[in-house]
């Protein structure tokens with residue numbers, strides 16, 4: 001017996017739950033699924049039934065909507081479907097699929113008047129054990145939840161009308177779920193239900209046929225007959241589409257995957273695997289007893305409380321690949337612990353370069369044109385910059401025979417040597433701790449590198465980008481579009497847009513802890529810490545599997561996939577000990593990719609505001625030796641993103657009306673308080689330092705390329721002395737630090753030196769040839785050295801496994817598929833051959 005459709009409280013377990021609080025419209029209905037075979041249903045199959053076999057009156061209603069609503073700039077359904085098709089995004093009943101797991105599918109769309117999300121979730125029935133009762137399986141129910149955020153009056157008016165029909169649609173659920181409930185496996189296999197292979201049009205390329213899911217096929221087949229018989233064109237197409245895709249998401253034989261290295265890359269790889277292949281068995285090997293790698297935050301006692309020191313990265317940006325870290329904030333429930341530094345705050349506006357003997361503030365639009373121009377004309381750090389930019393337009397392009405060039409040589413040729421030595425080298429210190437005359441222009445500045453040949457110069461490239469859109473790889477454009485359809489908590493989204501960077505109250509280590517908690521809770525993830533890997537080699541018939549031998553174990557473990565999140569040096573050590581084929585080879589798998597060592601010295605002084613307001617300063621290569629004999633790369637003013645007790649004191653808040661703050665929060669609006677924002681305000685604003693009176697917290701960064709070839713590095717004591725010497729000369733800080741921490745990070749930042757791209761291509765070829773798709777690589781040594789880039793490479797590598805592509809992780813190197821993307825307003829038509837994105 002099926003129960004009737006009933007309204008239920010909004011499901012807490014739905015991925016939509018962060019959106020409930022600020023929604024304009026929200027409802028949730030449940031219908032009990034029959035017990036028999038209910039293990040076979042996937043949320044995807046049910047969602048397709050629910051959405052795609054809607055009654056005739058609904059089709060008519062949609063038609064009327066499509067005729068009327070475009071007048072108000074609302075997209076017709078054909079356009080929504082066409083846009084999704086064009087972008088390769090799957091749809092259910094024209095609506096883009098935003099998220100899909102075995103137990104929940106979310107569809108939705110952002111439009112000018114409203115954003116809507118609908119979740120189809122399968123969960124244990126809240127009515128207790130129901131169903132036929134002959135298999136002893138507890139009953140399950142389907143919960144459909146709809147959440148709408150309106151952007152204005154039109155949205156509100158629209159939803160008021162639609163609500164009526166929405167309820168009518170919901171009452172139809174029972175009919176659809178019954179269609180799947182009573183089919184049997186035998187029926188599923190019967191001739192009239194059979195969907196032949198030739199009818200299936202895979203939506204993604206390289207779909208392998210070896211992982212058919214009998215369970216998914218049964219669920220699918222069991223819902224298919226009525227629709228197929230009715231000859232419903234759209235429905236039939238969707239079912240076939242699903243049949244093709246179902247093979248990508250589940251498999252009889254769970255994937256057995258090893259990840260080498262449990263730093264941020266390894267952990268996030270495991271996380272994305274648990275999302276994409278929930279049944280996969282995952283083993284993480286980590287050589288040290290600690291997980292998290294370079295992300296390492298330490299709470300240190302001081303006289304009036306505790307302060308937080310970061311040994312490695314300390315803040316993350318939300319743009320570009322940063323969207324993945326921001327998603328983790330939402331998915332791991334960390335947003336409530338985040339501190340966001342406001343775009344208009346001093347940290348964002350005040351960035352300095354130390355040249356020749358003072359800190360010079362970099363131009364910012366908020367300082368006004370006259371101040372910026374005056375600074376540029378009078379400060380030696382800008383010498384040659386204005387002229388360099390003006391003359392760049394007329395500078396001849398390089399010969400196309402030049403394969404790569406250093407950043408210094410490239411920009412030196414186009415802009416002049418002074419801007420490189422006094423400004424650009426400082427930026428490269430802040431990101432790569434690297435040498436402008438060794439780092440590769442082709443790898444670090446691919447857009448400018450290509451623009452020189454294709455448009456005649458950097459400025460010309462900028463103008464073309466203004467007119468035709470930004471030039472990015474197709475892979476990148478696809479990623480941006482996919483991210484665009486993520487179901488953001490509107491408040492988090494608004495906060496990210498308004499802020500330049502974020503951190504967490506317990507430091508970025510909390511990201512590692514959040515991932516670890518998730519993985520431990522998942523059940524099929526095994527951590528092997530203090531287990532350095534000694535050997536990785538192909539095994540099985542024709543190298544169909546791959547073995548991992550860890551130190552201290554006698555026998556290797558066999559896996560279907562290995563993902564290396566190790567450094568190239570480390571990976572070479574475990575892959576060259578014995579060849580994957582019968583012959584032994586000493587050629588390393590990955591050609592040498594150098595890395596630099598950085599020493600971070602964190603200091604806390606009792607006196608507040610010892611540094612000017614701002615993010616910190618960078619020291620370029622041109623700064624005279626006597627101003628930087630310590631070979632420092634720069635100093636970070638950590639207090640800039642660490643709210644002071646004053647900021648947390650309610651009496652000092654710019655807006656003190658709690659009901660106003662609460663209302664704004666519930667409406668999805670953002671209110672900043674003293675240059676910071678917290679998602680949990682006004683209840684409990686976050687701060688990293690738990691002290692009564694804030695002092696000054698800074699980090700001095702030493703070494704990098706300056707230490708190239710050094711046989712040994714400074715000790716902790718020497719590092720502290722060097723850092724104090726820098727601070728005394730540059731900031732006149734003479735006092736004893738109340739707390740300090742010194743960390744030597746050996747070979748921590750890979751250097752993409754001239755020829756980097758070729759080295760990656762070689763590595764790709766060797767991986768392909770020697771490991772035949774069983775070994776993939778991810779990490780910061782290929783396409784970006786930051787935490788955000790690590791997340792991105794983890795994301796890409798997991799996607800290739802999910803899509804059954806035998807890849808190495810280096811496919812995207814030197815891709816020649818470029819497209820231009822341009823910001824489009826919702827509702828703007830997308831021209832043929834143009835990809836539009838508002839990301």
Ligand SMILES: C=Cc1c2[nH]c(c1C)Cc1[nH]c(c(CCC(=O)O)c1C)Cc1[nH]c(c(C)c1CCC(=O)O)Cc1[nH]c(c(C)c1C=C)C2
Nearest residue numbers: 312313314315317429430431433633634635636701785786
């Ligand atoms: C801790 C040392 C690091 C240095 N570079 C990086 C790290 C982790 C990597 C990196 N740093 C920055 C970027 C650009 C993208 C971004 O997230 O902003 C990357 C990939 C920028 C940056 N540089 C510094 C800071 C505080 C930031 C913001 C992000 C972060 O927390 O790292 C300062 C800084 N970093 C380094 C030096 C020598 C330095 C000097 C002041 C090396």
